[in-house]
Amino acid sequence: MAEPLPDLIQEIVSDNSTDDTGAVLDAIVSQDDVAVATLLESVPVEPRLSLWQDLPSERKLDVLVEMRSDPREILIDATEEEEWSALFSDIEAEELLELMDSLPNRLVDLAYAELDAQQQTFFREATQFNDDQVGHWLTHDLLVLPLNAKVRDGLRLIRRNVPRHCDTIFLVNRSGQFSAVVRLTRIFGSPEHVPLVELIEENIPVLKGSDESTNASLQVQRSGFAALPVVDDSNKLLGRLDITSASELINEFYERQVMATAGMDEDEDLFSPVAKSARNRAVWLGINLLTAFLASWFIGLFEATLQQVVALAVLMPIVASMGGIAGSQTLTLIVRGLALGQVTKANTRALMVKELKVGGVNGVIWALIIGVVAYFWFTDVLIGVVICLAILFNIVAAAIAGVFVPVILDKLKIDPALSGSVILTTVTDIVGFVAFLGLGTLFLL
Amino acid sequence: MAEPLPDLIQEIVSDNSTDDTGAVLDAIVSQDDVAVATLLESVPVEPRLSLWQDLPSERKLDVLVEMRSDPREILIDATEEEEWSALFSDIEAEELLELMDSLPNRLVDLAYAELDAQQQTFFREATQFNDDQVGHWLTHDLLVLPLNAKVRDGLRLIRRNVPRHCDTIFLVNRSGQFSAVVRLTRIFGSPEHVPLVELIEENIPVLKGSDESTNASLQVQRSGFAALPVVDDSNKLLGRLDITSASELINEFYERQVMATAGMDEDEDLFSPVAKSARNRAVWLGINLLTAFLASWFIGLFEATLQQVVALAVLMPIVASMGGIAGSQTLTLIVRGLALGQVTKANTRALMVKELKVGGVNGVIWALIIGVVAYFWFTDVLIGVVICLAILFNIVAAAIAGVFVPVILDKLKIDPALSGSVILTTVTDIVGFVAFLGLGTLFLL
Numbered sequence: 001m002a003e004p005l006p007d008l009i010q011e012i013v014s015d016n017s018t019d020d021t022g023a024v025l026d027a028i029v030s031q032d033d034v035a036v037a038t039l040l041e042s043v044p045v046e047p048r049l050s051l052w053q054d055l056p057s058e059r060k061l062d063v064l065v066e067m068r069s070d071p072r073e074i075l076i077d078a079t080e081e082e083e084w085s086a087l088f089s090d091i092e093a094e095e096l097l098e099l100m101d102s103l104p105n106r107l108v109d110l111a112y113a114e115l116d117a118q119q120q121t122f123f124r125e126a127t128q129f130n131d132d133q134v135g136h137w138l139t140h141d142l143l144v145l146p147l148n149a150k151v152r153d154g155l156r157l158i159r160r161n162v163p164r165h166c167d168t169i170f171l172v173n174r175s176g177q178f179s180a181v182v183r184l185t186r187i188f189g190s191p192e193h194v195p196l197v198e199l200i201e202e203n204i205p206v207l208k209g210s211d212e213s214t215n216a217s218l219q220v221q222r223s224g225f226a227a228l229p230v231v232d233d234s235n236k237l238l239g240r241l242d243i244t245s246a247s248e249l250i251n252e253f254y255e256r257q258v259m260a261t262a263g264m265d266e267d268e269d270l271f272s273p274v275a276k277s278a279r280n281r282a283v284w285l286g287i288n289l290l291t292a293f294l295a296s297w298f299i300g301l302f303e304a305t306l307q308q309v310v311a312l313a314v315l316m317p318i319v320a321s322m323g324g325i326a327g328s329q330t331l332t333l334i335v336r337g338l339a340l341g342q343v344t345k346a347n348t349r350a351l352m353v354k355e356l357k358v359g360g361v362n363g364v365i366w367a368l369i370i371g372v373v374a375y376f377w378f379t380d381v382l383i384g385v386v387i388c389l390a391i392l393f394n395i396v397a398a399a400i401a402g403v404f405v406p407v408i409l410d411k412l413k414i415d416p417a418l419s420g421s422v423i424l425t426t427v428t429d430i431v432g433f434v435a436f437l438g439l440g441t442l443f444l445l
Numbered sequence: 446m447a448e449p450l451p452d453l454i455q456e457i458v459s460d461n462s463t464d465d466t467g468a469v470l471d472a473i474v475s476q477d478d479v480a481v482a483t484l485l486e487s488v489p490v491e492p493r494l495s496l497w498q499d500l501p502s503e504r505k506l507d508v509l510v511e512m513r514s515d516p517r518e519i520l521i522d523a524t525e526e527e528e529w530s531a532l533f534s535d536i537e538a539e540e541l542l543e544l545m546d547s548l549p550n551r552l553v554d555l556a557y558a559e560l561d562a563q564q565q566t567f568f569r570e571a572t573q574f575n576d577d578q579v580g581h582w583l584t585h586d587l588l589v590l591p592l593n594a595k596v597r598d599g600l601r602l603i604r605r606n607v608p609r610h611c612d613t614i615f616l617v618n619r620s621g622q623f624s625a626v627v628r629l630t631r632i633f634g635s636p637e638h639v640p641l642v643e644l645i646e647e648n649i650p651v652l653k654g655s656d657e658s659t660n661a662s663l664q665v666q667r668s669g670f671a672a673l674p675v676v677d678d679s680n681k682l683l684g685r686l687d688i689t690s691a692s693e694l695i696n697e698f699y700e701r702q703v704m705a706t707a708g709m710d711e712d713e714d715l716f717s718p719v720a721k722s723a724r725n726r727a728v729w730l731g732i733n734l735l736t737a738f739l740a741s742w743f744i745g746l747f748e749a750t751l752q753q754v755v756a757l758a759v760l761m762p763i764v765a766s767m768g769g770i771a772g773s774q775t776l777t778l779i780v781r782g783l784a785l786g787q788v789t790k791a792n793t794r795a796l797m798v799k800e801l802k803v804g805g806v807n808g809v810i811w812a813l814i815i816g817v818v819a820y821f822w823f824t825d826v827l828i829g830v831v832i833c834l835a836i837l838f839n840i841v842a843a844a845i846a847g848v849f850v851p852v853i854l855d856k857l858k859i860d861p862a863l864s865g866s867v868i869l870t871t872v873t874d875i876v877g878f879v880a881f882l883g884l885g886t887l888f889l890l
């Protein structure tokens with residue numbers, strides 16, 4: 001069995017003695033491409049580059065394909081100019097499509113020139129689509145037969161070669177339009193003279209090249225087939241989306257969601273160079289700073305009040321924080337619903353009502369608890385009343401914002417997973433501070 | 446083609462006139478199980494229950510299996526006691542395993558009694574494993590032959606029946622121990638008398654029943670096979686983990702990560718009853734409240750300072766907020782790395798160094814910017830200096846906490862995706878407030 005990844009990371013990171021470099025390298029090379037890619041992403045830049053130098057040339061392209069963009073680009077930058085021709089010698093359209101965003105244009109051109117005519121066509125076809133469309137991620141290894149083919153023809157085709165993750169033969173009509181699908185397993189059991197049209201699958205979903213890739217990938221995952229056919233607008237067969245590509249697209253989609261909550265993207269490198277990483281994150285910090293200054297400006301409106309009732313300054317963060325947490329719960333639920341297509345125009349209203357009720361219940365409960373604690377802390381009934389009302393108000397506002405912010409962002413085609421939380425927190429901060437300090441000014445001065 | 450989901454949601458939610466109920470129901474029933482499950486999750490409880498009543502009995506179990514636990518339990522509670530025998534009449538072990546956490550014990554017993562002896566064995570075997578272990582999620586439809594079988598035997602087996610997502614025959618020795626794997630596609634092309642052992646795959650990963658399910662599922666996804674064999678400690682073949690189950694397990698893993706950032710779990714129902722939803726979220730609000738009170742208590746230590754320099758109260762949230770954002774970026778990166786096995790004991794130190802450098806760079810830049818703005822706002826150099834130092838201090842502290850908090854939680858077997866952010870924010874709030882108000886007390890009083 002292959003050596004576990006943590007041990008290899010340990011050996012690469014800890015080891016500067018060159019005694020058993022050979023042994024470590026052998027252990028690494030014996031891993032599959034994904035494992036080597038993961039390993040390269042898991043070590044700092046220096047050992048990463050030296051490992052990259054030592055990696056057998058014939059593995060390099062396959063490993064690059066499996067890496068995230070950011071760590072990959074470091075290796076691409078460090079690769080000698082004259083090495084590329086060799087690396088590209090066996091490149092295929094699908095690999096170039098995966099790599100092209102990381103490669104400088106001249107290298108894309110160089111790689112393109114290495115493709116044969118067929119692969120060049122595939123590449124050009126795929127680049128007609130955006131990378132969030134199915135057409136960009138097609139597999140072109142197909143089993144295709146004309147509509148009038150028989151089981152005999154099917155068996156002959158299968159005996160020659162069956163591509164990976166391919167469990168069907170596609171039937172096309174004379175003009176190359178997609179017509180139907182036959183499972184390979186139905187062919188094995190049938191007499192040779194039976195026409196394939198008698199064995200076709202009903203109700204198989206057919207994807208379009210222009211379909212959004214995440215939803216299409218979910219369709220593949222749940223179809224029970226290893227791949228679904230993909231056609232263009234005139235029903236011409238373009239290729240298929242197989243379950244490996246579908247799974248990768250879905251994993252990327254989820255990683256994007258997770259990383260977006262902190263204003264990063266899924267390609268962020270664990271060990272990116274400090275300057276690059278600082279720059280990536282600075283944008284998000286800057287946006288946050290603007291909203292924080294905005295909140296402070298609102299607080300500043302109540303300077304006179306704060307000066308007289310310092311307890312307000314002490315308790316202020318509690319109001320903002322409870323609103324932020326309550327809002328982020330609603331937001332997270334709605335963002336997931338939008339991403340999975342479960343939140344639509346039709347049920348937004350019903351969701352709003354439900355979230356308002358949940359916010360109302362939690363608002364009342366926590367407002368009372370916090371009010372009582374604040375009363376005992378500062379032995380002042382009015383402070384208790386003021387924070388109680390402010391909390392209730394802010395949690396309800398958070399529920400409203402938690403539904404509306406992502407729904408509106410989604411309608412504006414802005415990713416709510418990325419910008420939702422920063423807008424929501426701005427709302428709950430400002431509403432919280434203004435409600436609390438405003439009520440404080442009314443009741444306590 | 447099937448009617449799109451949003452339209453169906455629209456029709457179910459908006460429509461109380463009963464004119465075309467039949468037509469809507471027909472459109473729903475024509476969808477696949479996952480689509481019906483998604484639809485039921487996407488509508489409020491009342492229409493959900495009425496749709497459930499109308500759903501053909503033979504679809505109900507399959508649809509339940511595809512739903513999330515929370516919305517599913519609402520339907521289970523609403524199902525008439527005498528209906529269950531009929532629903533369970535064709536149940537299989539895998540379905541019962543999926544449902545068992547949502548069912549009351551007496552219903553699990555009822556369903557178990559409906560399984561045949563073979564399925565009961567599968568069920569009992571699976572429940573020996575936890576639901577985060579591969580053994581819990583096995584598929585038992587296998588193509589198995591003895592080690593000495595020939596291509597002829599393989600072809601006979603394939604002609605009889607090939608299960609879904611099955612592209613290999615497993616070879617076992619006389620004592621039922623797993624020995625090797627042959628791809629179906631290699632069998633088609635080979636002469637009938639060739640022994641299968643001559644066609645076996647090298648380097649196919651073999652899973653153990655006790656393996657952690659997410660990592661094992663990733664292995665399946667990247668293996669290029671439709672399923673991987675699963676064995677017990679004595680190498681006896683238990684079943685296989687197919688790519689559909691693997692994909693579902695991975696999707697659930699990612700959903701858990703996304704929802705955990707807001708203190709929820711992946712089974713949260715878009716339209717759960719208000720009481721249940723409020724209760725689910727109250728825990729998280731309560732934990733957050735404790736940490737908010739803790740932060741306030743620290744602020745309270747500086748009441749005298751706040752009274753004299755009200756600008757500190759105005760600027761206070763900026764310090765906490767910048768620390769929180771910077772920390773959550775580091776945290777999110779590390780949590781993902783831990784989940785994917787990329788962050789280990791071996792590289793924690795190197796990560797710490799890198800995050801400290803990134804924090805240092807961003808700390809200095811933003812500290813200076815904020816310091817200058819604060820100086821112009823309050824026309825007081827010392828206020829600028831104080832907030833500048835506090836921001837720098839807090840962003841660096843955030844980097845340290847962003848690495849250590851998740852690593853330590855992970856070592857304590859506590860999910861860092863869930864509790865990481867609340868602990869991190871507590872650290873950055875307290876460090877930020879104490880640094881800012883402490884420095885304010887030193888410089889400004």
